Amino acid sequence: MSSAQRKGSNYERELACYINTATGLEASRAPLSGGGLVDMPAICDIIGTPGLFIEAKRVERLNSRRALEQAERNATESYAPEHPVVIERRNYERTGDSLVHMRLDDFLELYKHYLKNTHG
Numbered sequence: 308m309s310s311a312q313r314k315g316s317n318y319e320r321e322l323a324c325y326i327n328t329a330t331g332l333e334a335s336r337a338p339l340s341g342g343g344l345v346d347m348p349a350i351c352d353i354i355g356t357p358g359l360f361i362e363a364k365r366v367e368r369l370n371s372r373r374a375l376e377q378a379e380r381n382a383t384e385s386y387a388p389e390h391p392v393v394i395e396r397r398n399y400e401r402t403g404d405s406l407v408h409m410r411l412d413d414f415l416e417l418y419k420h421y422l423k424n425t426h427g
Contacts, residue, residue: 314365315363315364315365316336317365318363318364318365318396319336319337319352319353319363320335320336321402322352322353322361322363322394322402322405323335323336323353323355325402325403326353326356332355332356332357333355334353334354334355334356335353335354335355336352336353336354337350337351337352337353337354349380349381349382349384349385350381350385351378351381351382351385351387351389356389357389358389358390358417359389359390359392360378360381360382360387360389360390360391360392361378361392361393361394362374362375362377362378362381362391362392362393362394363393363394363395364393364394364395364396365395365396365397365398366395366397367397367398369393369395371393371395371408374393374395374408375391375393375408375409375410377393378391378392378393379391390409390410390413390416390417391409391410391413392407392408392409392413393407393408393409394406394407394408395408
């Protein structure tokens with residue numbers, strides 16, 4: 308495993324732990340995440356996050372549109388009903404400072420549910 312792959316795998320575990328602490332979920336790094344396997348269905352990087360198909364990226368420079376297209380393609384290929392999301396952070400940033408990238412329509416759908424549940 309290359310250092311970049313190791314860095315990505317570590318971030319996936321770190322992100323799952325952070326999500327669990329913040330939400331009470333039991334998210335985890337998906338088995339065999341990280342890609343590169345032939346003839347395997349595409350999966351998200353973090354499992355156990357209802358409504359979200361998470362692609363985790365730990366890079367200094369992210370092409371957010373390309374990363375989101377990858378998440379969308381993987382969600383489509385695996386017939387996932389969740390909203391594709393890319394969560395990324397740079398080196399030396401706190402996990403909580405990670406950025407979340409998603410389509411506006413997906414965000415608004417989630418936001419409508421939030422408003423309905425908190426504002427009647």
